[in-house]
Amino acid sequence: MTPTNVYPLLVALVGFVAGTLLTQRALALLDTTQKAALVEASARTRLYTLAVVVIFVALIFWRPFAGWVFLGICYLVLGVRSIFRLRRLALPPEPTRLVLIGNFAAVIGIACCAFIYAERTLGALQ
Numbered sequence: 129m130t131p132t133n134v135y136p137l138l139v140a141l142v143g144f145v146a147g148t149l150l151t152q153r154a155l156a157l158l159d160t161t162q163k164a165a166l167v168e169a170s171a172r173t174r175l176y177t178l179a180v181v182v183i184f185v186a187l188i189f190w191r192p193f194a195g196w197v198f199l200g201i202c203y204l205v206l207g208v209r210s211i212f213r214l215r216r217l218a219l220p221p222e223p224t225r226l227v228l229i230g231n232f233a234a235v236i237g238i239a240c241c242a243f244i245y246a247e248r249t250l251g252a253l254q
Contacts, residue, residue, distance in 0.1 A: 136244040143237015150230030154223035162219055166227070169213050176206060193249040200242030207235030 155163055180202040187195030210231045214224050 136241040139244075140237045140241035143234045143240075147230040147232075147234030147237075150226045150233065154226035154230065157223040157226070158219065162217075162223070165217055166219065169217055173206060173209070173213070176209075180206070193246055193253065196242045196246035196249060200239040200246065203235050203238045203242070207232055207239075210235075 155166070158166065180199065184195050184199045184202075187198055211228065214227060217224075219227075
């Protein structure tokens with residue numbers, strides 16, 4: 129694999145690493161009831177993410193371009209959904225900010241990766 133083929137995956141990886149580290153820091157700032165509320169609120173998001181990945185894999189076998197675009201758009205939607213979910217929880221401002229930045233780091237990483245591969249797939253079709 130050449131660096132040109134791998135760098136979109138590195139963008140996604142950096143997004144996930146940043147998201148995980150920021151979320152861990154936010155969890156350290158919360159008390160146990162706030163942590164429980166955040167974990168409970170994230171349960172449905174995990175199910176949505178699982179559904180997105182299953183549909184993405186099916187689409188990749190059928191139409192790779194559609195699969196990558198689907199993945200990128202779904203992650204952007206899940207990122208926007210996280211804003212409303214966190215506001216509803218009414219957590220302290222600092223942990224909320226860290227969780228949001230962490231979510232957006234992961235979302236931007238995977239969306240950029242997906243759209244780069246979508247563009248490459250589209251280019252290969254022409």
